[in-house]
Amino acid sequence: MRVLKALDLGLRFESALAGGAAYKAGGHPLPPATLDLARRADAILFGAVGDPDCDTLPRELRPEQAILGLRKALGLFANLRPAKAFPELVGESALKPEIAAGIDLMIVRELTGDVYFGDPRGRRTTEAGLREGFDMMRYDEAEVARIARLGFETARKRRKRLCSIDKANVLETSQLWRSVVIEVAADYPDVELSHMYVDNAAMQLVLRPQAFDTIVTGNLFGDILSDQASACVGSIGLLPSAALDADGKGLYEPIHGSAPDIAGQGKANPLAAILSAAMMLRYSLKQPEAAERIEAAVARALADGARTADLGGALSTREMADRVLANL
Numbered sequence: 001m002r003v004l005k006a007l008d009l010g011l012r013f014e015s016a017l018a019g020g021a022a023y024k025a026g027g028h029p030l031p032p033a034t035l036d037l038a039r040r041a042d043a044i045l046f047g048a049v050g051d052p053d054c055d056t057l058p059r060e061l062r063p064e065q066a067i068l069g070l071r072k073a074l075g076l077f078a079n080l081r082p083a084k085a086f087p088e089l090v091g092e093s094a095l096k097p098e099i100a101a102g103i104d105l106m107i108v109r110e111l112t113g114d115v116y117f118g119d120p121r122g123r124r125t126t127e128a129g130l131r132e133g134f135d136m137m138r139y140d141e142a143e144v145a146r147i148a149r150l151g152f153e154t155a156r157k158r159r160k161r162l163c164s165i166d167k168a169n170v171l172e173t174s175q176l177w178r179s180v181v182i183e184v185a186a187d188y189p190d191v192e193l194s195h196m197y198v199d200n201a202a203m204q205l206v207l208r209p210q211a212f213d214t215i216v217t218g219n220l221f222g223d224i225l226s227d228q229a230s231a232c233v234g235s236i237g238l239l240p241s242a243a244l245d246a247d248g249k250g251l252y253e254p255i256h257g258s259a260p261d262i263a264g265q266g267k268a269n270p271l272a273a274i275l276s277a278a279m280m281l282r283y284s285l286k287q288p289e290a291a292e293r294i295e296a297a298v299a300r301a302l303a304d305g306a307r308t309a310d311l312g313g314a315l316s317t318r319e320m321a322d323r324v325l326a327n328l
């Protein structure tokens with residue numbers, strides 16, 4: 001918020017509770033007033049949810065329902081999760097520097113379908129008297145086609161290579177996914193399409209991450225692979241994301257969660273949140289120069305040696321933000 005305000009763009013900010021804070025204040029993680037404000041806003045900047053105090057609540061009252069509910073209610077089906085190596089941070093990657101250098105990939109993750117929202121789901125007792133949990137993985141062809149189109153459009157603006165990641169060797173859902181992606185590909189002859197099973201993709205992200213340009217994948221696989229990609233470029237504290245609807249309205253948030261293990265210590269890396277604000281300016285508020293100013297300030301701060309603990313340094317959250325502000 002300090003970085004956005006420093007840009008002096010005449011933005012008007014309103015805030016509302018979501019997640020554990022909202023549950024504790026009023027008994028629901030996504031209060032109607034919060035959803036209403038989100039609907040009225042031109043763009044949404046989201047702080048992470050997740051509160052260990054709430055881990056034993058029924059699923060529909062858990063803090064995570066705030067973000068899942070917003071994504072679903074607002075039709076935010078397209079999740080863009082870029083992972084790009086900062087040259088100064090190559091030493092912070094979990095990978096060897098020569099493998100980490102030059103990573104520049106975009107994960108296009110479907111965000112309102114898959115096993116996350118499948119129905120039926122629940123608990124039951126088997127005939128043998130055992131407790132059983134079940135969730136349903138599903139996609140219809142329209143849901144796959146619309147995210148595939150966005151994947152191709154995204155790849156077209158990048159290096160024109162799209163890798164669709166699935167588990168079509170086992171899952172019926174993935175077999176449909178792959179067929180539909182191939183059908184959509186007919187409209188994008190200029191984009192090179194490849195397919196990869198998700199288990200191999202997890203390995204290739206570590207072995208040859210520079211080989212990826214644009215990835216299109218389902219909700220669950222995209223969730224997992226994006227955390228992995230963050231470690232390839234240095235830290236989960238670096239990766240922003242955009243969740244977009246069909247008209248480009250969006251919600252912007254770091255890919256990370258509430259980091260309960262370090263919460264309240266003032267040491268979380270704020271760059272993922274700051275870079276999410278830059279994505280918001282670019283995609284929803286049509287202020288590309290302001291977005292570039294933020295991204296350039298982050299790059300300069302890192303080049304100057306600004307490091308929070310996750311990057312091997314000692315700056316606090318606030319001090320890291322100060323360093324970005326100083327470079328704006």
Ligand SMILES: NC(=O)c1ccc[n+]([C@@H]2O[C@H](COP(=O)([O-])OP(=O)(O)OC[C@H]3O[C@@H](n4cnc5c(N)ncnc54)[C@H](O)[C@@H]3O)[C@@H](O)[C@H]2O)c1
Nearest residue numbers: 048049050051237255256257258259260261262268269310
């Ligand atoms: N979109 C979201 O709001 C979102 C995303 C992921 C997880 N969650 C929730 O967050 C809670 C914690 O989940 P988790 O621990 O699996 O994931 P997490 O992303 O919160 O943390 C994973 C690890 O990364 C570290 N980390 C995360 N963000 C960091 C940052 N900015 N700077 C430095 N280190 C950082 C944490 O300290 C932790 O060690 C859970 O309740 C989960 O459901 C929410």
Ligand SMILES: CC(C)[C@H](C(=O)O)[C@@H](O)C(=O)O
Nearest residue numbers: 049064067068223255256257
């Ligand atoms: C908190 C959780 C619901 C969420 C997800 O699984 O989508 C998170 O992990 C993310 O990556 O945004």
Ligand SMILES: [Mg+2]
Nearest residue numbers: 223224227255
């Ligand atoms: Mg996640």
